[in-house]
Amino acid sequence: MCIMAMAWNAHPRWRLILIGNRDELHARPAAPLARWEPPNHLIAGRDLLSGGTWLGVSEQGRAAIVTNLRGYGDPRPDRASRGALVTDLLAGREAVALEDFNPFNLILLDRNQAHFLTNRPAPLRTELTPGLYGLSNGTLDAPWPKTLALKSALLDWLMTEAVDPLTLFDALRLESLPHAGIAPDTPSDVPAEALISPIFIRNPAYGTRCSTIIAIDAQGHGTITERRFDPEGTQTGENSLPFAWPVAEK
Template sequence: MCIMAMAWAAHPRWRLILIGNRDEYHARPAAPLARWTDHPGLIAGRDLQSGGTWVGVSDHRRAAIVTNLRGYGPPDPQRASRGTLMTDLLAGQGGYADVQQAQYADFNPFNLILIDRDRADFLTNRPDPMRIALTPGLYGLSNGTLDAPWPKTLALKAALLGWLTQGADDPADLFEALAQRTLPNAGMPPATPSDAPDEAAASPIFIRNPIYGTRCSTIIAIAQDGAGLIMERRFGPQGEVTGESHEPFRWPDA
């Protein structure tokens, strides 16, 4: 993912609301949001080049989202895929499933938020591996530090806050916030350029570009009773909608 906003344990109805956009080369193949047959209980889209995912949930009461971290140069193809880290965390098995033992230096620079039962953590591996427990609240994340006041991050957080305070009824309404293609006149633009050469130095929430742009928008909504829904809306090179998937799930004993 390249931008997300999250409300964690901050609303009487919703335990978790997480929204975000995945920006990627349109030529990179991906499978739509679905339940994975090789990892029972895992629900996510799938990167068909490396085999992992960028955001997802599992019936094991885990949810996770990853972004790359700019300012460290292009990714090293010899390092492990960040999607593998995501898959192991969501499935609760594999070499990187244990957040206390995982070797984060194996990966290219990343930011990751993991919800594991009643705990939320922010994980990163640059400049040094770090794990920070998140208290209940509203968070925003793009390709910089957590809650960096980039214009698009501030705008998405504001949109999520507005939804939460004005009814918080239908999570699908948040697709509109993820579709914004203009930047607000607020915040501080990134101090370092993007590692993706075709991405604008200052980009809106939704990037319309035939080479590198927003590929999909994802919404995760989990109520206080554990009833959950993950939704994905997919886009083509011209920003046109190409498909949409909704997958319900339930977290037991939430």
């Protein structure tokens, strides 16, 4: 993923609302959102080049999302796949040797806790308190224009409708550049991406491949929905799968 906003235990109706866009080379093959076999408790898209995923949920009570981290140069092909790290965490396997991966930001959630992980400038794992968060390819909650815009859209939804999460797809399609915020201080590691980019990137080589919404209510009933797009920005498909988290322990 390249941008996301989430509300974690910040609304009486919703345990988690997470919305985000995956920006990637259109030539990189990927399978759409589906239930994996095995493990059948994992629901995610799949990167067909490296085999992992960028975002997913587990019916064992976990969710995870990863973004690349700018400012450390081109990714090294000899390093382990960041998508495989997401898959391992969703399967309940602990992350080890974070420094062995290319630079990343990662958010891991379970029934009771949320954590932020990164491996640059040094490996770090921090517990997140209930609240509203935004993440792109910089530090957590860096005030980049598009990150502020997506967080603002999510906050508006929580304060007004907070009924149908799928209406948040409108926020994920914004192609205008917001005026508020601070521009990234480093260029993207992807030459086709502008220094300041909108929430939705329409580009024939590198752009928004899919938008995803995860919604989990206070009782653990959840839905994950993915919309996919071609290089012209036209929607090419949508998958939506229900799931359930185990009841949180008191």
